[in-house]
Amino acid sequence: xxxxxxxxxxxxxxxxxxxxxxxxxxxxxxxxxxxxxxxxxxxxxxxxxxxxxxxxxxxxxxxxxxxxxxxxxxxxxxxxxxxxxxxxxxxxxxxxxxxxxxxxxxxxxxxxxxxxxxxxxxxxxxxxxxxxxxxxxxxxxxxxxxxxxxxxxxxxxxxxxxxxxxxxxxxxxxxxxxxxxxxxxxxxxxxxxxxxxxxxxxxxxxxxxxxxxxxxxxxxxxxxxxxxxxxxxxxxxxxxxxxxxxxxxxxxxxxxxxxxxxxxxxxxxxxxxxxxxxxxxxxxxxxxxxxxxxxxxxxxx
Numbered sequence: 001x002x003x004x005x006x007x008x009x010x011x012x013x014x015x016x017x018x019x020x021x022x023x024x025x026x027x028x029x030x031x032x033x034x035x036x037x038x039x040x041x042x043x044x045x046x047x048x049x050x051x052x053x054x055x056x057x058x059x060x061x062x063x064x065x066x067x068x069x070x071x072x073x074x075x076x077x078x079x080x081x082x083x084x085x086x087x088x089x090x091x092x093x094x095x096x097x098x099x100x101x102x103x104x105x106x107x108x109x110x111x112x113x114x115x116x117x118x119x120x121x122x123x124x125x126x127x128x129x130x131x132x133x134x135x136x137x138x139x140x141x142x143x144x145x146x147x148x149x150x151x152x153x154x155x156x157x158x159x160x161x162x163x164x165x166x167x168x169x170x171x172x173x174x175x176x177x178x179x180x181x182x183x184x185x186x187x188x189x190x191x192x193x194x195x196x197x198x199x200x201x202x203x204x205x206x207x208x209x210x211x212x213x214x215x216x217x218x219x220x221x222x223x224x225x226x227x228x229x230x231x232x233x234x235x236x237x238x239x240x241x242x243x244x245x246x247x248x249x250x251x252x253x254x255x256x257x258x259x260x261x262x263x264x265x266x267x268x269x270x271x272x273x274x275x276x277x278x279x280x281x282x283x284x285x286x287x288x289x290x291x292x293x294x295x296x297x298x299x300x301x
Contacts, residue, residue, distance in 0.1 A: 037272035047268055055273035064257065064274070071253040074168070074243070075236040078175040082183040082232050083225065085176070090187035090224075091217070094194070108184050116178065120245050123174050127164040127246070134161040166248040174242040179235060183228040190224025191217070223293065230289045234282050254278060 037056070039049040058064075093104045111119060126132045138159045145156040164170060198220065202212040218225070240255035247253075254274065261271030 033272045034276060036269050037276050039269040039272075041267060041269060045266070055270045056277070058270060059273055059277055064254075067252065067254050067257055068277075070251075071237055071255075074171055074175060074239075074253060075233050077172050078179060078236040079183075079229055079233045081172070081176045082180050083229065085180060086183035086187050086228065087221075089184050090191050090221075093184075093188050094191040105185075105188070108181050108188075111177075111181065116241060119178070120174060120241060123170075123177060123246065124165065127170055127173070129161050129163070129165070131164070133164060137161070165246065166251070168247070168251050170246040171243045171251045171253075174246045175236050175239055178239075178242060179232045182232045182235070186227040186231065187221060187224040190221045190227075194220045226289055226292055230285055234285055237281070238278055 035049055036047060038051045038053065039047050040052075040054065042048045089108070093101060093108075096104055124131075128134075138161065141156060141159040149155045164173075194217070198216050199212055202216045203209075207215065237253075238255050239253060240259055243251055243253045244256055244259075255278075258271050258274045258278070261267045261274065265271075
């Protein structure tokens with residue numbers, strides 16, 4: 001720090017380009033959208049800034065509140081399923097032999113090497129009525145039906161493929177598939193730093209595996225759990241592509257409504273207001289994360 005103070009010119013030369021980039025391509029567009037949220041449409045493409053909260057009040061309409069609640073439900077379900085799946089996966093990577101850890105981590109982040117759009121279309125191929133998953137279910141069904149008929153029982157009848165696509169299940173399934181690595185990586189980082197002597201002490205004192213897990217492992221992994229919940233819930237809440245391609249008309253999230261306001265309805269002020277409401281919710285979630293982290297730090301000290 002003292003070296004920077006002795007050479008302020010070097011500091012400003014190095015910091016000016018990224019600061020100007022951040023100002024020109026992030027803060028100014030964000031400020032413009034914020035100003036639009038207090039405006040209204042004029043004609044077909046005109047926008048007048050009236051500095052009234054009408055667009056925010058319009059967002060309180062039961063129709064949009066229902067979509068917000070549905071988005072929270074999808075994001076919450078996604079986060080819960082990711083946490084349930086990621087905990088054993090992270091534990092398996094943590095206690096795996098050292099030579100396997102790098103390979104297992106590569107397998108976790110491997111989906112990031114493929115474009116999200118391609119992965120989503122791959123899910124469509126898996127979940128559609130005549131997709132790979134239903135084909136596998138049909139094969140199992142036919143095998144069980146054949147065994148039942150062979151032993152003299154009534155057959156199961158014709159296989160009716162379940163509707164796995166264009167519904168709420170498909171949206172949550174797709175969101176879990178997309179966001180699972182965001183939960184695994186912070187959990188692994190927290191568990192890998194864990195002092196394993198605590199686990200040995202718990203087992204030596206007579207605690208079982210389950211009690212050790214819930215009384216020792218989970219509290220020690222709590223920083224990773226909190227980080228994983230935040231960085232999974234926030235992107236899931238603002239997801240657009242997954243519900244757009246995998247969901248039906250009743251499975252749309254708030255990001256899809258915002259997209260329609262900017263493109264189909266051409267109502268930029270209302271779309272801007274919805275965008276900033278989503279951003280305010282994001283800031284609130286980050287504030288909660290900081291609050292709980294500060295509380296845990298105070299307890300540790």
